[in-house]
Amino acid sequence: MSEAKADPKRVLLIISGGIAAYKSLELIRLLRRQGVGVRCVMTKAAEQFVTPLSVSALSEDKVYTDLFSLTDEAEMGHIQLSRSADLLVVAPATADILARMANGNANDIATTVLLATDKPVMAAPAMNVRMWTHAATRANIATLQQRGVEMIGPVEGDMACGEFGFGRMSEPAEIAAAVMARLDTPGTQKAAQTGPLAGRxxxxxxxxxxxxxxxxxxxxxxxxxxxxxxxxxxxxxxxxxxxxxxxxxxxxxxxxxxxxxxxxxxxxxxxxxxxxxxxxxxxxxxxxxxxxxxxxxxxxxxxxxxxxxxxxxxxxxxxxxxxxxxxxxxxxxxxxxxxxxxxxxxxxxxxxxxxxxxxxxxxxxxxxxxxxxxxxxxxxxxxxxxxxxxxxxxxxxxxxxxxxxxxxxxxxxx
Missing domain, CATH: 3.40.50.10300 (CoaB-like)
Incomplete structure (x- = not known):
């Protein structure tokens, strides 16, 4: 009798409204290639940069954009949506959504699922270098990290605004690698010893x-x-x-x-x-x-x-x-x-x-x-x-x- 296959890992990807939102499309593709199920939530601002249709086509799943959609609430309420994944990933994580996360706001579907979840959360910050170094952002990051939110980046580089510095979102391959490592390490355990270097x-x-x-x-x-x-x-x-x-x-x-x-x-x-x-x-x-x-x-x-x-x-x-x-x-x-x-x-x-x-x-x-x-x-x-x-x-x-x-x-x- 063959062994039953383990359920695939599931990620709820929350796309907020920054120019780096275009990278979320590549991130979805990389995670899907690894066999990870990806369901997406988009803020209204995110829709100004990438379309729900593109996100849905790559994730091969419905995209959630409206907190007050009666159809969505009947099919999958925001509470269930927040708990249906193994991991929540916010990418890009703008200064705005990080601030709302730190303050416990729940004024759209993205922040509502983040507040309602009992699953681990990772965030890939993306913003102007001055916003990244601002005292308010630093305080918000510290608050979120104290609550267990894991940050992926940001990194130093050129920005759409023409400036250079820290605040550029990590590349999709780096985010995908961090996500895959996190999916293999529930809680605070180290990476599962199942790969080709297990025991090394x-x-x-x-x-x-x-x-x-x-x-x-x-x-x-x-x-x-x-x-x-x-x-x-x-x-x-x-x-x-x-x-x-x-x-x-x-x-x-x-x-x-x-x-x-x-x-x-x-x-x-x-x-x-x-x-x-x-x-x-x-x-x-x-x-x-x-x-x-x-x-x-x-x-x-x-x-x-x-x-x-x-x-x-x-x-x-x-x-x-x-x-x-x-x-x-x-x-x-x-x-x-x-x-x-x-x-x-x-x-x-x-x-x-x-x-x-x-x-x-x-x-x-x-x-x-x-x-x-x-x-x-x-x-x-x-x-x-x-x-x-x-x-x-x-x-x-x-x-x-x-x-x-x-x-x-x-x-x-x-």
Whole structure:
């Protein structure tokens, strides 16, 4: 007698009225491809950006837009609608709907189902950078997070208004990955150990490091952490138990991942060593090569009459340290090489110098948009040579890497 198939996971997607609403169409498509049932609620403002017909065609379900529709209430009341899904996702989550959620408003169908639900809620904020940094929005976000609402992004980038900064909605692939990870992790449990990396443990580093000059200033770089966070999430979705060691970023902690927050390179190394032993280490962080030797205990004053002299000291080499042979060396160590010229040549030399197994090289020179951007172009390098991956989103790069790691361990154990 064959086993009955498990019921498919169901998501109630709430689309609010922002220019990023067009991304909701791709999000629906990605979730449906994963076998997730998607039912949609749209605000009146959302209908100014995408049509209910388009949303219905992609979700293959009715779209709910009116709180006072007698037909809808007879077929499925808003209370039942709010509880019929495994997860509620608000994407895009405008400043307006986040404010109404924080205040417990129920003045349309979107906020009513959010107030009536007893299921987990995720939100992908999308708004102008000034709205995102406004004290009211920050307070609303803090309130919602205290209530258990999980934030996906936002990220830094160009906006429809012509400005640049944080507030841009995460890409659909990143939101879909976060949703799939959340669906696999009911409550606060970690990712279900059913994927190709089940039983494996991984350490992933991500983001920049901040090396203090004085209590106010620091040395840093332009890394957003988006690639490292995506890799941590992809490995967790593949079944690995993941520890993410994250430098200072504005990204939400990935779902199903244990995240350790650090500031400096030394703190990042200490956290990595504390997470050993591990099967996999992926060093995606852009670690500062140098720190100030003997940081000032008080703020350096510009009116002191003399320019300060900064003496630099070399930071610990996290990739080389994890790559050293020994009983605690991960079975697979993967590094990144962020280069601005002679990318392939420098990366090949770096792999040999550091002693890691694989290197993923990318061009971060000005104009590429790699640092802080949505896309990445990878040169994959191992002991057998190199392979040029086509330009793709950072979420897709992460998925490709997770798949390659799974294949490596499958081949290793056969």
């Amino acid at each position: 443990s991984a350490i992933v580093t991500s983001g920049p490091t901040h090396e203090p000059i004085d209590p106010v200033r620091y040395i840093a770089n332009r890394s957003s952490g988006r690639q490292g966070h995506a890799i941590a999430e992809a490995l967790a979705r593949a079944g690995a138990q993941v520890t993410l060691v994250a430098g200072p970023t504005r990204l939400a902690d990935p779902v199903g991942v244990e995240t350790v927050h650090v500031e400096t390179a030394q703190q990042m190394l200490d956290a990595c060593l504390a997470a050993l032993p591990a099967d996999i280490a992926v060093c995606a962080a852009a670690v500062a090569d140098w720190r100030v030797s003997g940081k000032a205990e008080q703020k350096l004053k510009k009116d002191s009459g003399a320019l300060p002299t900064l003496t630099l000291a070399e930071n610990p080499d996290i990739l080389a340290t994890l790559s050293r042979q020994g009983p605690t060396r991960p079975r697979l160590v993967v590094g990144f090489a962020a280069e601005t010229e002679a990318v392939l040549e420098h990366a090949i030399a770096k792999r040999k110098r550091k002693g890691c197994d694989w290197i993923l090289a990318n061009d971060v020179s000005e104009g590429t948009g790699t640092f802080g951007g949505d896309n990445n172009r990878i040169h994959f390098i191992d002991q057998n040579g190199h392979d040029d991956w086509p330009e793709s989103t950072k979420a897709e790069v992460a998925q490709n890497l997770a798949r390659k790691i799974a294949e490596h361990f499958a081949k290793d154990s056969s």
